[in-house]
Amino acid sequence: MGPKIIGKNKSGTHIQKGGIMSLIQARHLKKNYITGDIEIKAIRGIDFTIESASFVSFIGPSGSGKSTLLNMIGCLDPPSSGQLIVAGQDISGLSRAQAADFRGSTIGFVFQDFNLIPVLTVYENIEYPLLMVQKWPEAERKKRVFSLLEAVGMADQAKKYPSQISGGQKQRVAIARALVTKAKLVLADEPTANLDRETANRIIEMMKKMRDEFKTTFIFSTHDPKVVKNAEVIFAIEDGQLQKNPNTNGGSHV
Ligand code: ADP
Numbered sequence: 001m002g003p004k005i006i007g008k009n010k011s012g013t014h015i016q017k018g019g020i021m022s023l024i025q026a027r028h029l030k031k032n033y034i035t036g037d038i039e040i041k042a043i044r045g046i047d048f049t050i051e052s053a054s055f056v057s058f059i060g061p062s063g064s065g066k067s068t069l070l071n072m073i074g075c076l077d078p079p080s081s082g083q084l085i086v087a088g089q090d091i092s093g094l095s096r097a098q099a100a101d102f103r104g105s106t107i108g109f110v111f112q113d114f115n116l117i118p119v120l121t122v123y124e125n126i127e128y129p130l131l132m133v134q135k136w137p138e139a140e141r142k143k144r145v146f147s148l149l150e151a152v153g154m155a156d157q158a159k160k161y162p163s164q165i166s167g168g169q170k171q172r173v174a175i176a177r178a179l180v181t182k183a184k185l186v187l188a189d190e191p192t193a194n195l196d197r198e199t200a201n202r203i204i205e206m207m208k209k210m211r212d213e214f215k216t217t218f219i220f221s222t223h224d225p226k227v228v229k230n231a232e233v234i235f236a237i238e239d240g241q242l243q244k245n246p247n248t249n250g251g252s253h254v
């Protein structure tokens with residue numbers, strides 16, 4: 001079955017069934033960057049809703065606003081205007097410290113440029129977020145890190161440093177690190193951009209499995225139409241605006 005459109009991108013069309021709040025709600029969301037005299041309208045007033053445990057992709061060409069949007073959802077960069085509610089929290093009102101706390105407790109990230117810590121091994125990079133939250137006894141932590149290492153096919157590389165592994169392998173470590181704390185929401189900015197097709201599909205399958213197991217919501221961005229066929233909800237973004245909102249691949253999240 002091909003993708004089908006279940007709604008248009010208009011405000012006021014996101015009334016929740018049974019009054020249960022969605023994981024993410026964006027209303028008239030805008031982001032402008034000002035550099036010198038020039039203002040760039042990166043996100044030009046968009047509305048969308050994302051439910052818990054969904055598997056979502058924002059697809060669009062380079063420069064369309066995907067990273068800007070993910071950074072706002074991830075509380076890394078505040079909106080210029082409009083409303084953005086993530087896990088019940090209106091994130092535009094947060095101080096920097098509050099945003100950092102919120103990120104640590106709720107969100108896992110996979111950055112486009114991996115952001116692995118060069119002086120830590122593969123194992124230690126994945127373990128790092130668990131040490132930050134401090135509720136994992138050592139034995140549990142070890143088990144958790146190794147289960148993630150295995151899930152991304154990196155168990156035999158645990159002792160290597162980021163400089164000793166390939167770009168694709170770094171990407172897999174970054175994904176394992178984002179998943180290790182069982183965050184409610186994982187944001188992945190072009191997570192498969194540097195991977196071969198087979199590895200990309202394996203990573204996407206792994207994310208879906210995690211979603212099924214832990215009810216994690218996955219939001220990733222991509223410019224690759226071949227990757228997007230694996231998403232269940234697809235938002236097409238172009239020039240800071242949503243084209244259709246949303247398409248689905250016939251998943252159960254309608
Ligand atoms: P994508 O991730 O889809 O490639 P981005 O969100 O990175 O797109 O960029 C959207 C637009 O905003 C582009 O025109 C880009 O040049 C601009 N932009 C992104 N980040 C910044 C920034 N920090 N300062 C100024 N302009 C930016």
Ligand code: MG
Binds near residue numbers: 066
């Ligand atoms: Mg980007």
